[in-house]
Amino acid sequence: MTTETTAADLTGLKDWRFEVDFEGIAWAIFDRENESANALGRRPLEELGEIIDRVQSGAREGTIRGLVIMSGKQKSFIVGADIREFADLKTEQQVIEALKPVNTLLDRIEAMSVPVVAAIHGVCVGGGLELVLACHYRIATRDDATRVGFPEVKLGIFPGFNGTARSIRQAGALNAMQAMLKGSMIRASAARAQGFIDQLVESRGALRWAARKAVLQNRKSKAKGGFAGLLAKWPARGYLAGKMRSETAKKVREDHYPAPFRLIDLFERYGGSYADMKREESPAFAPLMVSDTSRNLRRVFFLSEALKAQAPKQSSWRPMRVHVIGAGTMGADIAGWCVACGMEVTLQDLSVSQIEKGIAAQSKLFKRKFRTKAQQDAAKARLIADPDGRGVPRADVIIEAIIEKLEIKQALFKELEDKVKPDALLASNTSSLKIEDIAATMADPGRLVGIHFFNPAAQMPLVEVVRGEMSRQGEVDKGAIFVAAIDKFPLVVKSVPGFLVNRVLAPYMMAAMARVDAGEDKEKIDEAARAFGMPMGPIELADTVGLDVCASVGQILGLGDEVSGAAKLVKSGKLGKKTGRGYYVWKDGKPEKSNDKRWDKADIKKLGRELVEPLIAEAERARDDHIVANADLVDAGVIFGTGFAPFRGGPLHFRAREQAEAAARDAAE
Structure with missing residues (x-):
């Protein structure tokens, strides 16, 4: 110059x-x-x-x-x-x-x-x-x-x-x-x-x-x-x-x-x-x-870009109106998040009081998302109680978030099919049922996809877009476009039990709970997982998700055990955080823990690595079963869906790094 x-x-x-x-x-x-x-x-x-x-x-x-x-x-x-x-x-x-x-x-x-x-x-x-x-x-x-x-x-x-x-x-x-x-x-x-x-x-x-x-x-x-x-x-x-x-x-x-x-x-x-x-x-x-930390975090950034790329950029379809059926916690939270992202949402449920409760619960989100009262009021006006389903014919997206019973979902979509716009997206928020089974009674089963949110819907960045055996590519694309439009990362997954995230998370949690059944200290287990880099230990996570939910997912994936400690807690009504007691006693939304944490650091490090092994192994199987398009998307889904230690670059990347280091050591000896 x-x-x-x-x-x-x-x-x-x-x-x-x-x-x-x-x-x-x-x-x-x-x-x-x-x-x-x-x-x-x-x-x-x-x-x-x-x-x-x-x-x-x-x-x-x-x-x-x-x-x-x-x-x-x-x-x-x-x-x-x-x-x-x-x-x-x-x-x-x-x-x-x-x-x-x-x-x-x-x-x-x-x-x-x-x-x-x-x-x-x-x-x-x-x-x-x-x-x-x-x-x-x-x-x-x-x-x-x-x-x-x-x-x-x-x-x-x-x-x-x-x-x-x-x-x-x-x-x-x-x-x-x-x-x-x-x-x-x-x-x-x-x-x-x-x-x-x-x-x-x-x-x-x-x-x-x-x-x-x-x-x-x-x-x-x-x-x-x-x-x-x-x-x-x-x-x-x-x-x-x-x-x-x-x-x-x-x-x-x-x-x-x-x-x-x-x-x-x-x-x-x-x-x-x-x-x-x-x-x-x-x-x-x-x-x-x-440093490895920065390299891995840069990798996570590129993984987030890969997730965004799952939504086609060149499309004339733009979701503006959403109809949510089911005003329970998840349905109402999905509706609230869509409103917070600028959409108009009608919320339907058999119970008018449940709709009112679900809408009222979104006030905290709107206060956090919008600075002024005028903006908050405008958001509230876009969330419309709709017990009769009048918003269905106008909606660009219809999301079902009702009870996990196949026959009820089948009947709902069979009824909806003739009422929706020709280009409307039909989606189920099921967490356990196969999309093709839900769509089996529809005249056009290719219209249905899964849009699987994680709890809490407003905070979790990942949403699985589930491709059923008969789901058309155009509908899968719409699902990804919708997820991107509400500022989430879309991950296109096959319709299999547990999809990707629950499939890899369940063995990790079940193995940790089995350790507690065997007499290991639950607090030590949770601390070891956090020391590895997980945002929350598996036992605390199980309590947070709900032990009844964990049991249900475990049964679906063939991991359940009716005589386990978790099953006994469920039978006694101790479901975790939501009931105030599970593995932990919960007060003011936090688990009670002892202050005695004089554990050997090397022991904690070894235990942490052992705890995540079932998750990593299942991630490898999910890759081999082509649950998502490639290995990078497995890592992306597990990081953004479970919080797997971002600084480690994803479970498959972490495994490959371990194997490379072991090979280098062997070569040097």
Whole structure:
């Protein structure tokens, strides 16, 4: 790159559009070629470097008075660094060398003699937020789609383009560290209050005019505390770091997810100096980038993209109205979630009081999902009690969530078949019955698919789309499109007992319960599973799911035992969390546990590995039986459906890694 670049030299840009208008304002529009969203890869960054050369040259000549950076994409600004390129970095030194030119580029932007304004609409996260923090002024739309954030911890790293230092300088130590440690998306209004954004405009169309004014008025951002703030000074910084460390430890284990702890270490040691934070960021970042944890979490990201790809992009069918039959906990929660995702839902049940109860239960979800009372009221208006099923003929999707009895489901779909629109999706939320059996009495059994939600429906990210023996591909595609439209991951599975998730989960839970029957400590078992990386131990999970439900699934899969401890608990009415007693005594929604946890770490590690073996073995059988399309989708389904330790990359990936390591050891001996 040289500073002699001319306007003509920039006509060959592929990922950016560049122009200088009659007022001397340079406009750099990021519109990455052949991509639906902008990510900062090698070529976009190199081209941005050329743009900065050109602007600096124009600034010296007096022909350019400022630069505006915008996105050419309709729905997003910059979604971060290009994760696909991370795999090329094998060593810490390679990582450090790759970071140097990017950080030099951002330093050049920050040091520009003319104002540099970022005009943001849509998602601006990770490396995108780091880029705009190097700009002099940031304007964003108030649109709900506009969010900023640092999701890097979800990939086992933290910001690496000097975002740690710039965010603290701009938003203050507390706001910046919370944003980086949580990895959550921040709405534009909150981002402005915290200091990440300087100005808000009402719409995308207003951005260009606002950015023009900001350049002409030479506006500069005002930092909110930064390194001059009290919390960046010692001893307050040490106290704050200690609090952050203890709060983070409540959520994740350091040996599983080291990134947030290394970020806190970095802040504690160097958070009193902007220059020190910038200098020390890369050496702290590099080991994380090449770690197994980060590699596996990046794998999980790509697995989530593979799940999204199960829904065809090119389709004219768009679900807007949903009719749910069955207002029990699951049916009502499905209805509430669909409403929270913008759909209109009619909820049917034989009992009017059950419908009313189900609708009332969604108030918590609506309060969590929507900020204003007007939005909450609008959501409530979209959830319509419909005891007579009047919404059926208008619905794009009809979901049955009634009792698990084959004859009742068969009769329902046989009756529905003549009442629905020709292109409406008919789906059962069955968790145990075969779709082809339910569809057997229909005139057109190819119309029926399964849409299997997990409890709690609002929180679990995965939904199984069940393909019956006669289900047509077009209906399966509609099922996946619907699931994606309600912000869930669709997984297309064969209609077999347990589908995928319950099939692999049941042997794991049953084996753990058998250990308790044999006299092993249930708390030690649960702790060992968590030490392996499971979000909850199998015994606590069984209580949470319901021991009656576990028994039912066990019988369907041929794993049940009427004389087991779990069966005895069910017979005595002790069903787990929902009755206040199962394997554990439950109080205020939490299991009572002893404080005596003086178990040997090596013993816990060995036990944890033993506990997950039935799950891994069943995942292998599910792969071999082609329950889903490929091994990666087995891993994806188990991770997002059971919470299997994401940092291990999935059960099949974990097994393959174990086998490779064992082979390497054998070869070395």
